[in-house]
Amino acid sequence: MVVEEPREAAATTGSDSSAWQPVQRLRAHEQVMSQIESRILAGHLKAGDHLPSERDLATMLGVSRPSLRESLRVLESLGIVEIRRGGVDGGAVLLDGPGAGLVNLLRLQVALGHFTQRDLLDTRLALETWSCAEAAQHAEPADLAELSGMLDAMDDPGIEAGDFNRLDAGFHERIAQASGNALTAHLMGSLRLSIHRQMVEAYSRLPDWRATTGTVRHEHRLILEAIRNGDAPRASTLVQDHIRSFYTTGALVDE
Amino acid sequence: MVVEEPREAAATTGSDSSAWQPVQRLRAHEQVMSQIESRILAGHLKAGDHLPSERDLATMLGVSRPSLRESLRVLESLGIVEIRRGGVDGGAVLLDGPGAGLVNLLRLQVALGHFTQRDLLDTRLALETWSCAEAAQHAEPADLAELSGMLDAMDDPGIEAGDFNRLDAGFHERIAQASGNALTAHLMGSLRLSIHRQMVEAYSRLPDWRATTGTVRHEHRLILEAIRNGDAPRASTLVQDHIRSFYTTGALVDE
Numbered sequence: 001m002v003v004e005e006p007r008e009a010a011a012t013t014g015s016d017s018s019a020w021q022p023v024q025r026l027r028a029h030e031q032v033m034s035q036i037e038s039r040i041l042a043g044h045l046k047a048g049d050h051l052p053s054e055r056d057l058a059t060m061l062g063v064s065r066p067s068l069r070e071s072l073r074v075l076e077s078l079g080i081v082e083i084r085r086g087g088v089d090g091g092a093v094l095l096d097g098p099g100a101g102l103v104n105l106l107r108l109q110v111a112l113g114h115f116t117q118r119d120l121l122d123t124r125l126a127l128e129t130w131s132c133a134e135a136a137q138h139a140e141p142a143d144l145a146e147l148s149g150m151l152d153a154m155d156d157p158g159i160e161a162g163d164f165n166r167l168d169a170g171f172h173e174r175i176a177q178a179s180g181n182a183l184t185a186h187l188m189g190s191l192r193l194s195i196h197r198q199m200v201e202a203y204s205r206l207p208d209w210r211a212t213t214g215t216v217r218h219e220h221r222l223i224l225e226a227i228r229n230g231d232a233p234r235a236s237t238l239v240q241d242h243i244r245s246f247y248t249t250g251a252l253v254d255e
Numbered sequence: 256m257v258v259e260e261p262r263e264a265a266a267t268t269g270s271d272s273s274a275w276q277p278v279q280r281l282r283a284h285e286q287v288m289s290q291i292e293s294r295i296l297a298g299h300l301k302a303g304d305h306l307p308s309e310r311d312l313a314t315m316l317g318v319s320r321p322s323l324r325e326s327l328r329v330l331e332s333l334g335i336v337e338i339r340r341g342g343v344d345g346g347a348v349l350l351d352g353p354g355a356g357l358v359n360l361l362r363l364q365v366a367l368g369h370f371t372q373r374d375l376l377d378t379r380l381a382l383e384t385w386s387c388a389e390a391a392q393h394a395e396p397a398d399l400a401e402l403s404g405m406l407d408a409m410d411d412p413g414i415e416a417g418d419f420n421r422l423d424a425g426f427h428e429r430i431a432q433a434s435g436n437a438l439t440a441h442l443m444g445s446l447r448l449s450i451h452r453q454m455v456e457a458y459s460r461l462p463d464w465r466a467t468t469g470t471v472r473h474e475h476r477l478i479l480e481a482i483r484n485g486d487a488p489r490a491s492t493l494v495q496d497h498i499r500s501f502y503t504t505g506a507l508v509d510e
Contacts, residue, residue: 113301126386
């Protein structure tokens, strides 16, 4: 799908044609990226804004539509813009939260050997250790109640492996959110997703995954208790042991 | 610049035409990305490999060259491929180390308000704290010698602000490398670069930047001493105080 038509109501900051500069040098798509980036960095374009239609923007920048489209694809893959189908709300819209750009990047980098599984695990440990300590110091009653509810749901004896895994991921990310740091939460989630396939395979190798959940559930309760008690060092140590023991059980890494 | 010509020696895994599938559905560039990604994830394409020429690849995939080019631009912006100019070595080559993709992504995300400066600082603190503790446990004599040499260079009384800043960044990244985790080192470097402009502005606001370097240099020596002594908790505490005090001095964040 492509940004087809100029929108009718184009009265956003991005469509002010006076300051868009016709592109001068080689590699037109780089010049386009650079102008869009500058506008975002300078605050002239912000989350929720529509970019001008592909046709208008190509004209204002003096580039071909294929060149412009290359830049839009790049921004889309980074999770910076979303390309919506036609109509009044169609076109490229700047997103107000992080997308899947980081996960896509990490998966390819691991596959190419830029980083190892071990690197991802250790980075996750660093971030989880920090998050638990911060959460122990800053978690609000609402955070604790929500975390507790997730653990209750994981106690359901009839739970399926997929739901258990999703709640498990949710518990860890919710702790990071309770620490108040959106970037750490996003990095942790992305690291986890990047190794998700391996996690699922590790689960499937376990002789009895339900038996393992007993340990996981017990450890989660201890971590939440330490956070509730404001015991940052204990929360950190517990989450570290918890993650390490899971990876060792799953034989994802050699200890 | 565009991948112009088929290369003469195309005997890489990527050019085996038998398994490339003509693209079937809408959004041709997504299908192209998906096939290239699958090959990387399955290990059929690896770092250092050339992709087939743009012309050959477009034919094998049954897509237009503009659609193919959109995918190549995305991979280039993520730092996954490098597009080289013509000749025998021209074309798209898979890179063997992480590029600037993460920095580009973080800068835009901060500008769009996905994350705050404070989020970046705290995430940096989490990673630096961890790295120093790991380095204290694992640093080799060669690591220590190199770190020490960097601090000696920073003691040069005639040093320029730019060189001082570069060595400062290098010292922190070298500690992460000594911890043996390429991803943590890359994240730390990327976080630092994402806020580099603010750092430089903070320096320029200081009444006397050389006076500040005295504190910075002293703190670096203490951190290196703790790493050398294998004192992980002390190394962690010192680096945390060091980074916090710099940001407070520079008034980059409110404490």
